[in-house]
Amino acid sequence: MTSGIDSLLILLILLNLILLGASRLHNAVRMVAAQGFVLGALPLLMQSGGAWKAALLLGIGSALLKGIVFPALLFRAMREIQVRREIEPLVGYASSLLIGVGVLVVCMVWGARLPFPWPVPSSLVVPVGLFTAWTGLFLIMARRKAITQVLGFIVLENSIFLLGLLLTDAMPLLVELGVLLDIFVAVFVMGIMVFHINREFDHINVDQLSALREDAS
Amino acid sequence: MIRLLILLPIVAAVATLLTPSPKGRRHLLVGTAGLHLLLTAGAWLMPLPTFAADAWLGLDHAGRFFLGISSCLFFAVAITVGPYLEQNRTGRQREADTGSIFVNASPAVFCACLLGFLATMTLVAASRHLGVLWVAIEATTLVTAPLIYFHRQPRSLEATWKYLLVCSVGIALALIGNFLLVVASAADDITAGSLVVSDLVARRALMQGPWLKAAFVFLLVGYGTKMGLVPMHTWLPDAHSEAPSPVSALLSGALLNCAFLGILRAHSICVAAGLGDFSGGILIFFGVLSMLIAAAFIVGQTDFKRLLAYSSIEHMGLLALGAGLGGAATYGALLHALNHSLVKAALFLCASSFLAVYRTKLIPRIHGAIRVLPVSGWLWLFGFLAIAGSPPFGTFVGEFIILRTAFVGNHVWAGCLALLALTIAFIGLARAFISMALGPAPANLKPVREEPQQFWPPLALLSLALLLGLWIPARLHGVLAAAATLLKGGVP
Numbered sequence: 004m005t006s007g008i009d010s011l012l013i014l015l016i017l018l019n020l021i022l023l024g025a026s027r028l029h030n031a032v033r034m035v036a037a038q039g040f041v042l043g044a045l046p047l048l049m050q051s052g053g054a055w056k057a058a059l060l061l062g063i064g065s066a067l068l069k070g071i072v073f074p075a076l077l078f079r080a081m082r083e084i085q086v087r088r089e090i091e092p093l094v095g096y097a098s099s100l101l102i103g104v105g106v107l108v109v110c111m112v113w114g115a116r117l118p119f120p121w122p123v124p125s126s127l128v129v130p131v132g133l134f135t136a137w138t139g140l141f142l143i144m145a146r147r148k149a150i151t152q153v154l155g156f157i158v159l160e161n162s163i164f165l166l167g168l169l170l171t172d173a174m175p176l177l178v179e180l181g182v183l184l185d186i187f188v189a190v191f192v193m194g195i196m197v198f199h200i201n202r203e204f205d206h207i208n209v210d211q212l213s214a215l216r217e218d219a220s
Numbered sequence: 221m222i223r224l225l226i227l228l229p230i231v232a233a234v235a236t237l238l239t240p241s242p243k244g245r246r247h248l249l250v251g252t253a254g255l256h257l258l259l260t261a262g263a264w265l266m267p268l269p270t271f272a273a274d275a276w277l278g279l280d281h282a283g284r285f286f287l288g289i290s291s292c293l294f295f296a297v298a299i300t301v302g303p304y305l306e307q308n309r310t311g312r313q314r315e316a317d318t319g320s321i322f323v324n325a326s327p328a329v330f331c332a333c334l335l336g337f338l339a340t341m342t343l344v345a346a347s348r349h350l351g352v353l354w355v356a357i358e359a360t361t362l363v364t365a366p367l368i369y370f371h372r373q374p375r376s377l378e379a380t381w382k383y384l385l386v387c388s389v390g391i392a393l394a395l396i397g398n399f400l401l402v403v404a405s406a407a408d409d410i411t412a413g414s415l416v417v418s419d420l421v422a423r424r425a426l427m428q429g430p431w432l433k434a435a436f437v438f439l440l441v442g443y444g445t446k447m448g449l450v451p452m453h454t455w456l457p458d459a460h461s462e463a464p465s466p467v468s469a470l471l472s473g474a475l476l477n478c479a480f481l482g483i484l485r486a487h488s489i490c491v492a493a494g495l496g497d498f499s500g501g502i503l504i505f506f507g508v509l510s511m512l513i514a515a516a517f518i519v520g521q522t523d524f525k526r527l528l529a530y531s532s533i534e535h536m537g538l539l540a541l542g543a544g545l546g547g548a549a550t551y552g553a554l555l556h557a558l559n560h561s562l563v564k565a566a567l568f569l570c571a572s573s574f575l576a577v578y579r580t581k582l583i584p585r586i587h588g589a590i591r592v593l594p595v596s597g598w599l600w601l602f603g604f605l606a607i608a609g610s611p612p613f614g615t616f617v618g619e620f621i622i623l624r625t626a627f628v629g630n631h632v633w634a635g636c637l638a639l640l641a642l643t644i645a646f647i648g649l650a651r652a653f654i655s656m657a658l659g660p661a662p663a664n665l666k667p668v669r670e671e672p673q674q675f676w677p678p679l680a681l682l683s684l685a686l687l688l689g690l691w692i693p694a695r696l697h698g699v700l701a702a703a704a705t706l707l708k709g710g711v712p
Contacts, residue, residue: 163399170403178349178352181355196381200377
């Protein structure tokens with residue numbers, strides 16, 4: 004069982020690295036969709052005996068939402084507003100990848116040393132969770148397209164989902180589902196905003212959103 | 221009872237979407253707000269209903285206090301929404317300061333989102349489970365985003381995008397804080413992990429210090445983003461200045477308090493576990509920092525809605541300082557939260573009248589408001605005294621209790637810096653408010669006959685703040701004292 008979990012977690016790391024280097028938005032959305040499916044499979048492998056029904060529901064819910072619904076929404080948005088690739092990211096792809104590898108090493112060393120008070124299913128969970136959280140935050144800050152920022156937000160939520168799997172006993176299913184619902188609505192509202200940004204500004208570069216600064220007046 | 225309070229606005233929101241006539245929607249909005257206020261008043265007057273120890277929903281003393289603020293403010297704002305929507309019809313409009321042409325969003329959706337906002341705020345106040353609290357606070361972000369983007373123009377779009385992204389990412393960090401809290405509580409026994417606040421307080425001896433500290437930092441950064449503590453405040457001035465004024469009143473008066481409640485709950489868990497010095501120290505630091513930075517931005521501010529927004533950041537800093545000091549200052553912070561909400565909502569409602577008549581948000585272009593708007597102009601002047609914390613108003617009492625606790629305890633430096641920030645803010649506010657209210661009226665503006673629906677709510681809110689400065693009713697003192705004790709503070 005552990006080897007299965009480990010291979011999925013390593014897959015997550017690879018998906019993160021591909022995301023950091025992805026210049027085509029279609030590819031980036033596909034990578035996030037793949038992350039959704041991987042995360043959907045993890046609760047089933049990680050649950051220990053009793054709560055398999057809850058794990059099944061959580062896994063299917065997560066895979067459906069993050070693997071199918073979100074990508075469909077984002078693909079539709081990209082078709083309507085005709086955007087294909089991230090142009091001139093604030094941090095280049097090669098340097099993003101290099102920084103990412105550096106952060107990965109730090110997460111591996113530091114995350115494995117955290118004195119977790121009970122046995123975890125795999126020593127990789129915490130480091131991979133931290134690295135995924137960093138990837139999400141990095142995508143939000145270092146990219147210009149609103150769609151990439153939405154992707155970054157989904158990746159950040161993925162990392163929280165992964166870390167939350169360590170605590171399924173304490174986080175009741177209903178709360179987990181509430182969290183999923185919130186994220187669904189958040190991405191939905193952000194998707195609508197992407198349309199509006201495109202219509203108002205004729206593009207979706209968020210660095211053009213800079214009228215409201217203190218120095219502007 | 222509590223389910224009724226949450227379900228009532230949700231049902232009304234659905235009904236608003238189905239109501240075709242603007243008049244019907246207005247009655248529905250005000251009626252729901254009034255009924256909600258009545259039920260909340262009942263909860264204040266009656267002893268608290270008992271609930272199971274592990275119940276997720278239930279009004280405790282702190283929740284009841286914050287529910288009272290939200291409900292009272294919502295009723296006052298709901299009355300002004302009707303006239304506001306009449307002034308801002310759906311056709312093409314022109315923004316005076318930037319010259320951009322825009323249309324407004326659908327008023328039915330606007331009313332429905334307002335009612336949804338009330339439901340989510342009620343859920344925040346009633347959450348005894350930190351996971352439910354998280355879901356509710358994130359839901360307030362989502363339901364208010366369409367409200368901020370009511371005027372369909374680039375500037376409000378920019379503000380809404382910033383609000384959505386900054387707050388959603390911030391609140392995501394609070395969720396990590398929740399996880400760390402579970403780890404801290406379940407150290408010896410994996411099945412004992414819990415997120416019910418009273419459980420966490422009861423397990424104080426078993427909490428693991430390092431994990432609890434990490435949890436508090438994440439929760440503070442997460443909910444602090446929503447509350448507008450510096451340096452996580454970047455979304456706040458934009459959202460408050462670009463949102464319709466009634467929405468700004470609710471954001472500033474009710475929404476920021478909801479996030480404050482989340483921080484108070486986390487702090488009370490830390491205090492119970494004996495880490496009060498750690499969490500209190502962090503709160504004092506961010507509180508004083510917020511006050512100083514906000515005061516710096518208040519001086520020289522040229523947009524009066526941004527001015528009010530920075531003043532909110534300053535007052536949120538004061539609340540964080542009060543919570544961090546503990547003891548009697550917790551009581552002071554709660555009292556100040558109430559007074560700040562009353563005054564700030566009144567000021568944003570006056571700002572709504574100003575904007576409708578002067579058609580600009582720029583302070584240098586506004587003169588002689590007391591001649592043009594006889595009621596709102598005077599309210600603006602008195603509101604200045606209240607928001608700056610001058611004696612007859614309730615804001616002074618709260619500020620006094622907090623600062624006194626700082627000087628009596630070992631926090632003289634924090635007290636001095638807070639006093640400095642308050643003084644700077646006073647000067648900045650005085651310059652802006654007085655130049656707007658006094659002076660000759662612009663030649664092209666005749667005195668306006670104001671609608672009672674638009675001046676009564678701010679007048680009532682401000683009078684209430686004045687009353688609380690002169691006399692605190694025994695019942696209110698009882699509710700405040702019980703809430704402060706529950707949050708591990710004291711009573712002066």
